[in-house]
Amino acid sequence: MALRNTSDYYKGVGNIPFEGKDSDNPLSFKYYNPDQLVAGKRMGEHLKFAVAYWHSFCGTGADPFGPGTLQHPWDIPSDPMDAAKAKADAAFEFIEKIGFDYFCFHDFDLIREGSSLKESEKRLAKIVEYVKGKMQKTGVQLLWGTANCFSNPRYMNGAATNPDFKVVARAGAQIKLALDTTIELNGHNYVFWGGREGYMSLLNTDMKRELDHMGRFLGMARDYARKAGFKGTFFIEPKPMEPMKHQYDFDAATVIGFLNHYGLESDFKLNIEVNHATLASHSFAHELEVAASHGMLGSIDANRGDYQNGWDTDQFPNNITEVTEAMLILLEAGGLKGGGINFDAKIRRNSTDPEDIFHAHIGGADTFARALLIADRIINSSRYTQLRKERYSSFDQGHGKKFEEGRLALKDLYEIAMEGEEPKLRSGKQELFENIINQYI
Ligand code: XLS
Numbered sequence: 001m002a003l004r005n006t007s008d009y010y011k012g013v014g015n016i017p018f019e020g021k022d023s024d025n026p027l028s029f030k031y032y033n034p035d036q037l038v039a040g041k042r043m044g045e046h047l048k049f050a051v052a053y054w055h056s057f058c059g060t061g062a063d064p065f066g067p068g069t070l071q072h073p074w075d076i077p078s079d080p081m082d083a084a085k086a087k088a089d090a091a092f093e094f095i096e097k098i099g100f101d102y103f104c105f106h107d108f109d110l111i112r113e114g115s116s117l118k119e120s121e122k123r124l125a126k127i128v129e130y131v132k133g134k135m136q137k138t139g140v141q142l143l144w145g146t147a148n149c150f151s152n153p154r155y156m157n158g159a160a161t162n163p164d165f166k167v168v169a170r171a172g173a174q175i176k177l178a179l180d181t182t183i184e185l186n187g188h189n190y191v192f193w194g195g196r197e198g199y200m201s202l203l204n205t206d207m208k209r210e211l212d213h214m215g216r217f218l219g220m221a222r223d224y225a226r227k228a229g230f231k232g233t234f235f236i237e238p239k240p241m242e243p244m245k246h247q248y249d250f251d252a253a254t255v256i257g258f259l260n261h262y263g264l265e266s267d268f269k270l271n272i273e274v275n276h277a278t279l280a281s282h283s284f285a286h287e288l289e290v291a292a293s294h295g296m297l298g299s300i301d302a303n304r305g306d307y308q309n310g311w312d313t314d315q316f317p318n319n320i321t322e323v324t325e326a327m328l329i330l331l332e333a334g335g336l337k338g339g340g341i342n343f344d345a346k347i348r349r350n351s352t353d354p355e356d357i358f359h360a361h362i363g364g365a366d367t368f369a370r371a372l373l374i375a376d377r378i379i380n381s382s383r384y385t386q387l388r389k390e391r392y393s394s395f396d397q398g399h400g401k402k403f404e405e406g407r408l409a410l411k412d413l414y415e416i417a418m419e420g421e422e423p424k425l426r427s428g429k430q431e432l433f434e435n436i437i438n439q440y441i
Pocket residue numbers: 106146191193237239273301312344
């Protein structure tokens with residue numbers, strides 16, 4: 001079968017324009033206007049949207065109950081290089097048409113893994129040259145690269161945390177190649193998502209040893225990449241479970257503790273994914289806030305979960321309240337540290353038209369853009385920031401200030417309390433806060 005032209009995989013869909021909120025054109029942005037200034041920066045610079053290669057060009061809609069519903073024309077060629085080039089053609093056609101500046105990939109999203117490490121290395125080297133040409137032609141950049149160390153059966157007991165050293169070494173080889181690939185493509189960041197770094201049963205697991213191995217492994221990866229000239233940031237992407245019963249990168253707080261314990265905190269930051277937050281019984285905002293308050297808010301994997309389903313459904317974002325709360329944190333944190341907003345999301349299995357992936361990304365981008373505008377107005381025009389600040393005003397002077405500065409001992413608290421009256425009840429005003437958010441939405 002002959003390969004299609006590079007530019008007609010998404011026939012009938014042109015470049016997606018910004019048309020504003022009154023437009024009836026479903027193939028236009030209503031809020032995402034990259035050049036619009038918000039809080040002193042281009043909207044495109046605040047948000048740095050990226051397309052996820054795996055969901056958009058590798059996913060076929062397969063689930064445990066049935067095969068894929070999409071037959072991508074780029075998957076038809078039996079020669080892996082032909083298929084990989086065709087996929088890259090489709091990917092860059094899509095990214096150009098949607099008008100985003102970034103993409104993200106796993107090593108073997110780009111090309112099928114070979115039957116040996118040597119063969120895989122050769123394949124990666126070839127496809128990297130091709131992708132590089134596409135990036136140069138379109139100006140699209142690599143937000144982050146990563147390695148898929150969870151799909152291949154060899155990783156069924158983990159990669160860096162595998163109880164068999166041979167598998168750990170094999171994972172090391174794969175990460176080295178993925179780092180080389182990322183560096184070659186000028187990747188801004190590198191992500192570790194430890195899908196199988198955890199356990200299925202504690203009974204057969206030496207947790208302490210596995211955590212030590214993971215800490216050492218990540219340090220080795222960092223050292224290698226730094227030596228090879230990588231200047232970007234490493235991100236850990238927390239997720240509590242799925243595929244494992246328990247994953248070591250459970251949530252933001254756990255990962256921060258881990259990074260500090262193993263001395264990795266200056267090179268690593270966090271990539272927070274919405275649906276992983278909710279799987280950990282947190283809100284998206286909670287995870288962002290934990291990361292931001294430690295200066296560790298690196299990047300975002302944008303998607304959403306489902307209130308009724310308990311798994312990582314990876315739907316495209318459309319919850320304006322959830323994302324507005326997130327954008328408040330992002331603006332107050334002064335932006336993301338090196339990263340952007342990667343749509344780690346997939347269309348539903350029964351969304352089978354080529355244009356569906358456009359609707360999905362348009363909806364996701366508009367949700368974030370609209371939320372960013374709302375959050376900016378809340379910060380600048382409402383009493384939100386002031387009200388929250390006032391709750392803590394007793395620490396701005398007097399004994400409260402001394403307490404914050406570490407100039408009081410417990411005995412001082414005793415004496416201050418003895419001299420004073422019983423503290424008055426001070427309302428938390430939660431409903432007022434909630435109303436302010438709604439008023440600006
Ligand atoms: C899976 C993760 C994965 C990472 C990259 O749940 O979100 O897609 O983002 O390996």
